[in-house]
Each structure stands twice: as structure tokens, then as C-alpha cells.
Amino acid sequence: MPKGGQNVTSPVTQKLRGFGSLDARSEAWLLEAVQCDVRSVPPRVDLLRQGEGTGSLHVLLEGWSIRYKTLEDGRRQILSVLLPGDIFDINGHLAESMDHSIATLTSASLGVLADDFLDMARARHPDLEKLLWCDMHVSAAIQRDRSTSLGQRTARERMAHILCELYLRQRSVNRSSGHRCAFHLTQTELAELLGMTPVYVNRTLQDLRREGLIQLEQKCLTVLDFDRLQELALFDAGYLRICESDGGADSHRENAHAV
Amino acid sequence: MPKGGQNVTSPVTQKLRGFGSLDARSEAWLLEAVQCDVRSVPPRVDLLRQGEGTGSLHVLLEGWSIRYKTLEDGRRQILSVLLPGDIFDINGHLAESMDHSIATLTSASLGVLADDFLDMARARHPDLEKLLWCDMHVSAAIQRDRSTSLGQRTARERMAHILCELYLRQRSVNRSSGHRCAFHLTQTELAELLGMTPVYVNRTLQDLRREGLIQLEQKCLTVLDFDRLQELALFDAGYLRICESDGGADSHRENAHAV
DNA sequence: CGGAAGGTTGAGTCCTCTCAAATGATGTGG
DNA sequence: CCACATCATTTGAGAGGACTCAACCTTCCG
Incomplete structure (x- = not known):
């Protein structure tokens, strides 16, 4: 593009x-x-x-x-x-x-x-x-x-964690718009990634949806409440070393885990 | 030495x-x-x-x-x-x-x-x-x-797997004698390594002992039946890339996963 | 000898799995 | 454009692997 x-x-x-x-x-x-x-x-x-x-x-x-x-x-x-x-x-x-x-x-x-x-x-x-x-x-x-x-992490936490990770990683290469990004894993694949059963993946996702944290349908993930999702996941973005820089000019870090 | x-x-x-x-x-x-x-x-x-x-x-x-x-x-x-x-x-x-x-x-x-x-x-x-x-x-x-x-892997398999790994890795740096090697993890640490509970680690170890696969006491591991342990663990040593070489002369591979 | 750390055991619970079937999407060919 | 097959998602009910809590025993060491 x-x-x-x-x-x-x-x-x-x-x-x-x-x-x-x-x-x-x-x-x-x-x-x-x-x-x-x-x-x-x-x-x-x-x-x-x-x-x-x-x-x-x-x-x-x-x-x-x-x-x-x-x-x-x-x-x-x-x-x-x-x-x-x-x-x-x-x-x-x-x-x-x-x-x-x-x-x-x-x-x-x-x-x-x-x-x-x-x-x-x-x-x-x-x-x-x-x-x-x-x-x-x-x-x-x-x-x-x-x-x-x-x-x-428990099943819920693992799920929340991977959603945080994939959302942020896509955002860091401009593959997100608003709070939405692509999501190309089937529930079966999510299961193989998170070490759980497809059936339980489904139930865990429904939990997160019911609590208004995310929306996930048609290969599209919407993060409705990133803060709560991150908190649930015990997610610390530091390891991703993502600097927020859009035009390439500034590079204020937002997710860095400074000492 | x-x-x-x-x-x-x-x-x-x-x-x-x-x-x-x-x-x-x-x-x-x-x-x-x-x-x-x-x-x-x-x-x-x-x-x-x-x-x-x-x-x-x-x-x-x-x-x-x-x-x-x-x-x-x-x-x-x-x-x-x-x-x-x-x-x-x-x-x-x-x-x-x-x-x-x-x-x-x-x-x-x-x-x-x-x-x-x-x-x-x-x-x-x-x-x-x-x-x-x-x-x-x-x-x-x-x-x-x-x-x-x-x-x-299930708890039993994870346990068998880590025992295989630590045994072979020590053997590759001459830290074993016969079928024995040092083992400096407490059951609590094993639990933190394998993602399970100390109590369940204990029970899993007892299972393996009861079946005559291993002996583990006093910071010393004895592998009584490596083949069965490896089979139980679905262990494939290929990833360790260990070549068996003792005096440095020959180097017949024993555990390599040849294609 | 006493305290601390590690190991063992028992009983009850629950998180997650299994099995099974229904529903909903997707895509292909006639 | 519908019929069909295939794949993905959803739901229900029951089982079991692994956890929790709690006590007791053993080993180690100052």
C-alpha cells in the first residue's frame, strides 16, 4: 500500500x-x-x-x-x-x-x-x-x-494476555485502527497456542465478551477496555520494547517499563 | 577436576x-x-x-x-x-x-x-x-x-521430560556417572518449572518411582529406565544437539534425531 | 536441641477436559 | 443460486486431573 x-x-x-x-x-x-x-x-x-x-x-x-x-x-x-x-x-x-x-x-x-x-x-x-x-x-x-x-496464568489470564500481545504488536506496525485489529486465529488455533481445549477457549472468550472487555468476530478483534484486559492478564508491555512513534518524528515511549 | x-x-x-x-x-x-x-x-x-x-x-x-x-x-x-x-x-x-x-x-x-x-x-x-x-x-x-x-504434556509427561533433559544435559558435560547425576531442584522449584503445585509434584514423582523409572533423593537423580522414561515423556533428544564424544576421538551420535 | 525448610499424606473442591450434538459460517460445483 | 460438504463456533452434561488446605513427618544445621 x-x-x-x-x-x-x-x-x-x-x-x-x-x-x-x-x-x-x-x-x-x-x-x-x-x-x-x-x-x-x-x-x-x-x-x-x-x-x-x-x-x-x-x-x-x-x-x-x-x-x-x-x-x-x-x-x-x-x-x-x-x-x-x-x-x-x-x-x-x-x-x-x-x-x-x-x-x-x-x-x-x-x-x-x-x-x-x-x-x-x-x-x-x-x-x-x-x-x-x-x-x-x-x-x-x-x-x-x-x-x-x-x-x-489461568485460562482467562492467558487468553487476555495473548489478546493484549497481538493487539499491541499489530499496533506497533500500524495494523490497527482505533481499538480494532485483524485476528486470524481460529478458536482451535487459539487452543493450541494457549494450551487448552477448543471448547474451553470458546467459553473463556464468551466470558471476556460478557464482561465487556473485547469483541471478537469475523477475524476482527475489538479491544473495548484495554486497561481492564491488561490488568486481568497481568500484562506488562515492557518486554515488547514498543516505542510509540507515528510520523517517525517523535518517539515518546508509552508502554515502556522504565526502572 | x-x-x-x-x-x-x-x-x-x-x-x-x-x-x-x-x-x-x-x-x-x-x-x-x-x-x-x-x-x-x-x-x-x-x-x-x-x-x-x-x-x-x-x-x-x-x-x-x-x-x-x-x-x-x-x-x-x-x-x-x-x-x-x-x-x-x-x-x-x-x-x-x-x-x-x-x-x-x-x-x-x-x-x-x-x-x-x-x-x-x-x-x-x-x-x-x-x-x-x-x-x-x-x-x-x-x-x-x-x-x-x-x-x-500432562503433569507426568512434563516431569519425565524435564528429568530426561537435565540428565542428558549433564551427561553432555560429564556431570554424570552411570545412570546418576546431581539434581539440585527442590520439589517446590520443580513445581515452578513445570507449572504445577508442590503437592502434585510430590505425587507425580512418587508415581515415577513406584513404576521403577527413577530414583530421586538427596539431590541425586538415578535414571533406572531411560527408555521408558523417554517414551513416557515423548522426549526427542534431537533439539539438544548433543554429540556423544568422550575422549574427544570418536563422536558417534547416539541421541541424534537423524533425518 | 529446637527451628526451619523440605517432603509426604489425606480429603475435598474446582478448573478444565471429554464426549456429543446442534448451530452457524464458508465455499464449491452443478 | 441453491445444495451440499466442510469447517468453525456454540451449548450441555459429566468426569477427572490438578489444586487447596492442613497436618504431620523428616532432614538439616546452628
Whole structure:
């Protein structure tokens, strides 16, 4: 969606800019690299499969995907949700086989980066390289929060927590309007993400709706009362390291968990 | 325990060698760097605290530690167990504050690496740098497996799984003899790690004991029937990327999940 | 020896699951 | 444009895995 002529609003650059300053030259180079080899993928397709070989660095430009892991007997855990702007398989070359899978949920558009991308970034765009590591660091923090949810939070809290996370993460790449954002997980997928049963997911969602916290229908989430939702979830946005910056000029942090 | 005069068996080098070949020069340099600033820490002390500033790269040389995260209301999730040879806070400089804490369980000995360690490794010991990223990659895989456990496995399975993991990880750094290894988690800590209640941990352990799978007493774990334990846990050791190599000569993989 | 921490046991409860079926969306082809 | 198949959501009733509370026992250590 090139608006006003310049396509500076790629979700990737937008996300990375949230982690720190990015030289205009580096940003241009990144945009170039990302759009060099773009692929369109239909919904519900495995991009990388557990046990098989690894791939190169990918950037999700549009659509939703998931990272998941299956047990021998078929049970499946969704580890995290990948949103536009998310980078994955950043260290693929380090392993000979995947310990998990990655699949699209919706139809998606994918930037496949050249094999020497990281080396080039390291050599010529150190500021960009740093932001890439930051991104990786945030992904790890999200993963830790997911573990914490699964281990400590009740079903209601887990549900509230994931809704907060997905809402804010989309907002940080301009994928929200007002208090609404897309939501491409089915209740069954939510169940696999939150470690509960589809039936119970349904009941938990109805609870949250009944209490006027959210609205969720037709792949669209409306957060009616973010404060109460956040409170219920024991949600602390600090780990997302999201800086609120719209035009790119100011960058007053709103959700940071300052010391 | 310098055996035969040379202390080449630091748990770090041992662990890294499992991920790939390490030049003798790099190894010597690593040993040097790690033993340059060694600190002894008493049991049950926070090394790094959630919300506070980050530290530099650390290597756990001896003893057990944990990575954990606390919710506002006090609930605590132990994210992972750190064993001798484990590296942590590898990307500390990327964040301004910790999203989780790290604490010792036992008295521990800790190698604190110089700030330019990674840069030096990158410049002069690329083989070592690669193994460090491998290690980070394996840590992430362990974290993913933890999420999978918490989300999909039953209490019994989770318990069996963590026992398999801790046993194998210790074995990979020569911290086991026969089918026995140290075990420095109390039942309460196991509960915080597995997302269950201390009382239920106790009952689950008794189940496993009754079935002749394990023995656990006095901070010592004996795995009586690894095969059945592994089967019960739906444990797949592939993600640990452990190569079996004793004297350093051969390296027949035993637990690898070959394609 | 006494206190504290960890481990064990019992009984009752409830959060979450299972099974099953009905209803509502979505999409495809004739 | 309807009929059909498929998938997603919803609802009900019953069962059970894991939790809570509380007491008691054991080990450890100053």
C-alpha cells in the first residue's frame, strides 16, 4: 500500500525503528533487500517443516503465520504468532534441521533474503545489524512470556494476555485502527497456542465478551477496555520494547517499563 | 577436576565441542577468557534481576542456576535451568533492562567475560563465534520445548521430560556417572518449572518411582529406565544437539534425531 | 536441641477436559 | 443460486486431573 508515493512504511522498517534509530541509508538498503525476492504463499502452507532442513532469513511482509511444534502422537503446540514485519529463521544456517515448523495462516507475502544479507549488514550497516539482534532478543522475550503464561496464568489470564500481545504488536506496525485489529486465529488455533481445549477457549472468550472487555468476530478483534484486559492478564508491555512513534518524528515511549 | 594435569575439560569447551569442531587455538583462548575473572557466588542469590540493568556475558562454570520470571502478584515461572557450561546474558547489551531474573540455586562459580569478548571472537576466532551462536540456538530450542511441555504434556509427561533433559544435559558435560547425576531442584522449584503445585509434584514423582523409572533423593537423580522414561515423556533428544564424544576421538551420535 | 525448610499424606473442591450434538459460517460445483 | 460438504463456533452434561488446605513427618544445621 504505497501511500503518497513512497513506500517507507514497510512493516519491517517500522518495527525495527521502534527498537532504535536507523540510518536512512541502512533503511533504504533493507527495503531493497527485502523486496528483492518476494513470494506469495497461500494460506495454511508449511514454509519450514520440523525435522527437515533449514532455510534462509525470511521476513513476513503481509499476512499471519505461526511457529509450531508437534509431538510424536500428534499434539501440537503453537509457539508464537508471526505478524507482518516479523523476521524468522534468522539463524537457520546454525542448525542442520528444524526443531519446529512454520506455516502460514492466511495468504502471505514473504521477503526471502539473500544468504549474504547478514554479512553485508554486519559489514556496511552496523546500526541495522544491531536492530536485527534487538528484534531477535524481543522474540526471545516473547517466547519467555509465553512460557510464563502457560505455566502460571489461568485460562482467562492467558487468553487476555495473548489478546493484549497481538493487539499491541499489530499496533506497533500500524495494523490497527482505533481499538480494532485483524485476528486470524481460529478458536482451535487459539487452543493450541494457549494450551487448552477448543471448547474451553470458546467459553473463556464468551466470558471476556460478557464482561465487556473485547469483541471478537469475523477475524476482527475489538479491544473495548484495554486497561481492564491488561490488568486481568497481568500484562506488562515492557518486554515488547514498543516505542510509540507515528510520523517517525517523535518517539515518546508509552508502554515502556522504565526502572 | 584437572585430570592428568591439563584442565581441558572445562564444561564450556566440552559443551561447545559438541556443536562442532573447535580449533585448539580458539579453545585455549576461550579457556583463558573464561578464567580471567571468576567469581564465587553463594546459593540462592540473584545474579541479574528483572527490571534492572543487564550485565555482561557470563559462563556458569560450576553449580546450578535458574532463569525465572515473576508476575506482579508474586507467581513465579522458572524458565530454564542453567547447568555448568551454560552461557547466559549473551545479548545483554541489546536491552536496557532485564525481562527476567537469574539466580543461583547452589553455590556457583561464574566466569565473567570481558565486554569485548564477542567482538574479539568474531574477529579472531570465527569458529568459536559460530559455536557460541549454536549454543544460543540450542538454548532457544530448549525454551521452545519447555513451552511445548507446558502447553501440551500432562503433569507426568512434563516431569519425565524435564528429568530426561537435565540428565542428558549433564551427561553432555560429564556431570554424570552411570545412570546418576546431581539434581539440585527442590520439589517446590520443580513445581515452578513445570507449572504445577508442590503437592502434585510430590505425587507425580512418587508415581515415577513406584513404576521403577527413577530414583530421586538427596539431590541425586538415578535414571533406572531411560527408555521408558523417554517414551513416557515423548522426549526427542534431537533439539539438544548433543554429540556423544568422550575422549574427544570418536563422536558417534547416539541421541541424534537423524533425518 | 529446637527451628526451619523440605517432603509426604489425606480429603475435598474446582478448573478444565471429554464426549456429543446442534448451530452457524464458508465455499464449491452443478 | 441453491445444495451440499466442510469447517468453525456454540451449548450441555459429566468426569477427572490438578489444586487447596492442613497436618504431620523428616532432614538439616546452628
